[in-house]
Amino acid sequence: MNEPVPVAEGDCLSQAFVLNRKDLGQLIERLKRTYERVYLPVGDAFREAGSIEGISFTGARALFGPKKYFFPPRESLFGFTKDGNIEDLLKEEKGAVIGARVCDLKALEVLDKYFGELPEPFYLTRKEGTFVAGATCTEPHQSCFCVQFGGLSTEGLKYDLWFTDFGDVILMETGSARGEEVVKDLDLLNAPKELLYRKERIIERVEREQGFRRINDKKIFDWFSEEVTHEIWERLAEECYACGKCNMICPTCHCFDVVDMTDLEGSGERVRIWDACHLFRYGLVASGHNFRGERLARAQYRIYDKFYYPYERYGIFACVGCGRCFEACSADIDLRDVLKVAGGEGS
Incomplete structure (x- = not known):
């Protein structure tokens, strides 16, 4: 088009x-x-x-x-x-x-x-x-x-x-x-x-x-590169219920799981279903290890998957500013607060 x-x-x-x-x-x-x-x-x-x-x-x-x-x-x-x-x-x-x-x-x-x-x-x-x-x-x-x-x-x-x-x-x-x-x-x-x-x-x-102005993409990306241990991640983890509502309503979240659904005759289908990186089982693997078992790790990953990983890979952010995640969040977590800190406007 x-x-x-x-x-x-x-x-x-x-x-x-x-x-x-x-x-x-x-x-x-x-x-x-x-x-x-x-x-x-x-x-x-x-x-x-x-x-x-x-x-x-x-x-x-x-x-x-x-x-x-x-x-x-x-x-x-x-x-x-x-x-x-x-x-x-x-x-x-x-x-x-x-x-x-x-x-x-x-x-x-x-x-x-x-x-x-x-x-x-x-x-x-x-x-x-x-x-x-x-x-x-x-x-x-x-x-x-x-x-x-x-x-x-x-x-x-x-x-x-x-x-x-x-x-x-x-x-x-x-x-x-x-x-x-x-x-x-x-x-x-x-x-x-x-x-x-x-x-x-x-x-x-x-x-x-x-009432906002265009963010400086490079400045935001650089902050995420350097502030993996910033105190804001602890704060978000304490507030987050890890329910996954923000993942499900986000227009760019794309994680999925694949399961085989079978009947008693041995026939079936391979089915793809949405998954959410906030959920405890998201990082659970067959051995029983969970590589994102801590709520902090999941809360942080979700935001890094909006502002760090896609920019590093494609030169774009995976957030479009629709605000749906904040509107759906039971804990009233607002991505704009993270952007204020990343942009040097908050702490």
Whole structure:
């Protein structure tokens, strides 16, 4: 997919269009003709599209992101019988995720790194077959801090369509050939430049309301390189319940376990399920040794796996500033406190 490059034509933009809210259902029906399932943000999560009544792309991101449609919590990899027959369960799926936010798309780019280095066919096949339409956040959550990781800019992001919801009308920008194909089937007017200006003003306001500034990536990485024994790790370990809620809700966490599920006839499936590095059994191996048996080691590893290991390996952080972990945490542990210390703003 290509990033959109709006081209001015008089007072309109050739790759930006006006979608009246009453025509949103027409767009969803058009997508349903091509894609088996269409998912929209409904309440606190993405759900399969039914009625569009009450659907809005305003506000901030959903509490539960769309990661599960690309990397399911439980997935059968292959089937087998006691006779040695193997059934490959990889299949092409075509779905559409509508209303993902910048943090969701940045999280998918992180997963692309993890699952693309040694190509993982299930994730990559599902990612290739999914139509993605993003949406501009119009209000930040109290827990959001995406500004520290680049803010709400869509520059360089991969998507098919992008929405900015103004109420009665929605600014719709194309970002790929797939998006353009969908637009061709709809009778839409080119968007006036004023809508794009209004979108930029919304982004500026939301970023300003978050009250953060862009972090210095190298400074943060260097701090993690040097402060393995910093007192903050003890403090986090004392507060943490090691429940794994932050792992399960994080849009970039990617750890999994693999188990063989068999029946009494000797047939079965190899199944991949999400795992969580905060859980006691995460580091437990067959000999009985647990290489992260201490809660401190697990609490520290989770944060190093956001700010140290991915930067060392790929030059990126595996945190997108969505704030979901803080919102879900029973102990109110806030990653922003760690970043303040790492950035020299706290102790």
